[in-house]
Amino acid sequence: MARVKNVIRVTVGDVAELAGVSRSAVSRTFTPGAPVSAGTRERVLSAAKELGYRPNALARSLTQSHTNIVAIVMGEFDNPFQPWMFDALTRHLHRGGKMPMLVTVDSTGDPVEPIFRALDFRVDVLVVAAGSLPDESVAACIESGVPVIMLGRSVETDIVDVVLSDNHMAGAQAATTLINSGHQRLAYVGGSENRLASKERGEGFVQALNGMDCPLSQMVFCGSYSYQSGYEAALSMLTLDKKIDGIFCASDSLAFGVMDAVRDHLGLKIPQDLSVMGMDDVPMSAWPGYGLTTIRQPVNKIAEFVLERIDYWSVPGEKKPVLQRIPTELIVRNSVRLG
Amino acid sequence: MARVKNVIRVTVGDVAELAGVSRSAVSRTFTPGAPVSAGTRERVLSAAKELGYRPNALARSLTQSHTNIVAIVMGEFDNPFQPWMFDALTRHLHRGGKMPMLVTVDSTGDPVEPIFRALDFRVDVLVVAAGSLPDESVAACIESGVPVIMLGRSVETDIVDVVLSDNHMAGAQAATTLINSGHQRLAYVGGSENRLASKERGEGFVQALNGMDCPLSQMVFCGSYSYQSGYEAALSMLTLDKKIDGIFCASDSLAFGVMDAVRDHLGLKIPQDLSVMGMDDVPMSAWPGYGLTTIRQPVNKIAEFVLERIDYWSVPGEKKPVLQRIPTELIVRNSVRLG
């Protein structure tokens, strides 16, 4: 047996010897679908068990066309939605027998080197949380030659999968909720102006509003989804127009910032004086301190779909990327005044 | 060149051929410290560049005693400290040239299988966020035969590294802060009673209090670090004793729960009527809505130390595990009434 760092590693050879079969036979019993007679299978299995054998995934990967490693490429966790999405993703990957390898791109560091380092391990797929990533990193992923599943951001090419929440639907859901409960002067607080998601959520909101004869009163893009941005946006927006009675934010963290600014600085009560809606439905939204009525991005459904696509890409043949929109859900809590 | 999934993979052989040298020579120029003449190195490098060659990390790992893969074993993200710590960890790992492979243990799923799956990839080290992990998972890590660096929880054995915040110091810092600003009736809200961290923080708090002739008035362990637990603990605790004027919580999320319960249900003002302190210093603590005075767990220092230990374990020889305590820091904001 191979001796590595004080640990004896059991190999196919050891198991073959103990079971009295060839190494091929051992390999086959650990390869689902490979031909092995019940007898040898049993002897191999018992030998393997006795020795504590598990196939070396590295060696196996070297001869196969896949590694079962999936890279998850992310920016910084500057928004509670990201760890939330990330958590759902890793759980689903595990369920699908994949191991997630994490690539975080630092805004200060090299935007592509970490991606290459993951590629060195021949990851099967790059799952890219593109929303929070520098353009160069996104480009590196697309050009990597490895299947890419892009989350929350559309891209110029049509060679990668794109999965997005149905942002127009989300905007419409927010608009309907606010209008149906009698709000009249509405505003939208977006994140980054040049990100599709923020734009689409705003469009969906405005279009639905227009359809109900209630033009949008104010709209501001604050560059990011952060709490801080929401805080500042609320202050400047409500100073400009004190009659606003409902705000839809493009993310929950923006909404939290808006709520705190409104309560602490403007002395308004939520939802009596002003209603606030968010988008994401991170766990914090349910905290009684916020009780945020929001539009849920169904992270589990997104993760499920990602897993489906990983499986799709893993079988050889002609491949067509897709652009998939995942329906959003209205979650009613206490931050919107009722009728 | 090897053809894999429509992607041409360049190998040492290709580079060797183009550069007109042996494959060994190519390998050596990519091995820091290996003997290569300036001439061949240069020819190899330019050939490699022309071909877009990068060594296959899988193949390389097969012949070396390490893989540069580090497993991070975690429970669920049920507390904002976890993604926060996790983020710091992965960034430092990248800086140290390591790739993090994530292992999440589901409370519903098998507590050990995911760990074995990571071990199949011959990870160099298991970094275990033990605090949030089932005992069986922790045991599996310890028995894995791979170096283990355990975070936030002590263990029975002395064969693994343990790194902990200096919880006694943290408790003392909280006590001093509260006493120096004139508080008189203090309480402690811990997480799980049988977790070292919660116990130590409480001990440090109580001992320091006693040293200042101010016995603790109430102490409750609520089983977890969650917001929800804090919320409920505050309600029951303050119903029992309305004169409490300061609470130290074993985590920020507990503190957020306490604050919201106190403000929403008990109608008390923070910090005028009641002071609240937390521990962790997650980003949310700085949000104006909470403005939590807290004891920081220095995640970057912890991550740095973890990286040091990974390097320590990576060189062969006699190895001694350590138990390291990382000093905590008082962060003053607005949730503690001043003098």
Added chain:
DNA sequence: CTGAAAGCGCTTACAG
């Protein structure tokens, strides 16, 4: 169904 052989892409002694 089974085993011997070749090969995955790399590195490491071993001679020179």
Added chain:
DNA sequence: CTGAAAGCGCTTACAG
């Protein structure tokens, strides 16, 4: 410093 050879642990055609 350099190259030929052997080997890391596995799997995959290929004969049987």
